[in-house]
Amino acid sequence: MRRFAWVVPVMALLIGLAAQPAGAALVLNLGIGNPALSGFPGPYGTATISLLDATHAQITFTSNVVGGNIYLFGDGGMVAVNFNGATTVGSFSGSNAGVGFTPGPFSDTGSGNEDGFGVFSNTISDFDGLTHSVDTFSFVATKTSGSWASDADVVTPNSDGFLVGAHIFVTPFPANAANGAIVTGFAVNGNVTPEPTAVVLLGLGLAGSGMGLIRRRARK
Numbered sequence: 001m002r003r004f005a006w007v008v009p010v011m012a013l014l015i016g017l018a019a020q021p022a023g024a025a026l027v028l029n030l031g032i033g034n035p036a037l038s039g040f041p042g043p044y045g046t047a048t049i050s051l052l053d054a055t056h057a058q059i060t061f062t063s064n065v066v067g068g069n070i071y072l073f074g075d076g077g078m079v080a081v082n083f084n085g086a087t088t089v090g091s092f093s094g095s096n097a098g099v100g101f102t103p104g105p106f107s108d109t110g111s112g113n114e115d116g117f118g119v120f121s122n123t124i125s126d127f128d129g130l131t132h133s134v135d136t137f138s139f140v141a142t143k144t145s146g147s148w149a150s151d152a153d154v155v156t157p158n159s160d161g162f163l164v165g166a167h168i169f170v171t172p173f174p175a176n177a178a179n180g181a182i183v184t185g186f187a188v189n190g191n192v193t194p195e196p197t198a199v200v201l202l203g204l205g206l207a208g209s210g211m212g213l214i215r216r217r218a219r220k
Helices: 007-018 196-219
Strands: 026-029 045-053 056-063 069-073 079-081 087-095 106-108 122-126 136-143 164-172 183-188 191-193
Touching (some): 045 164, 056 069, 056 079, 087 106
Antiparallel strands (some): 045 056, 079 122, 079 164, 087 136, 106 122, 164 183
């Protein structure tokens, strides 16, 4: 029995975690770049999807700094999401902590292609080039028919298998609009960070299997 002593404390820990707030919702890493970004390592940023209610979700894109460069979002197809069901987008908000940037204006450009990664149901574009780019961009999506059951339910893979994408400006960090961009390209999600609740449920399932094993051994 001593070899199974770990089961009870692990279950207690997992139950405690389950009682905590879920925190950030679904986090998608923009880890796959097109050939233009091949010399620059990802992930290029993140897209966080937070379900506000059954028909509204907030989507936030955040730049990453890797290898001395910051990957800014901007221009046509600045960000793209393949939503699950008919969806409208609005309440755009973008900012850039660098020097010499004037983010926006932003516009809903409907369905569109992110170079090399297929068509996404909704795209949002930024005015002109680098000087209007952002390091953080957020908007609200509204489902116009039916409802979403969870954060993950908000999105669905496009025909090429991707959920989100972005137009990337590779810029030396800290960002300064006067320095220009090294290259521009497109990036899409490469992997998913699971919600805390999903991790807890998996752990509870494993712990339950351990308790079942204990009961079976106790009967022998």
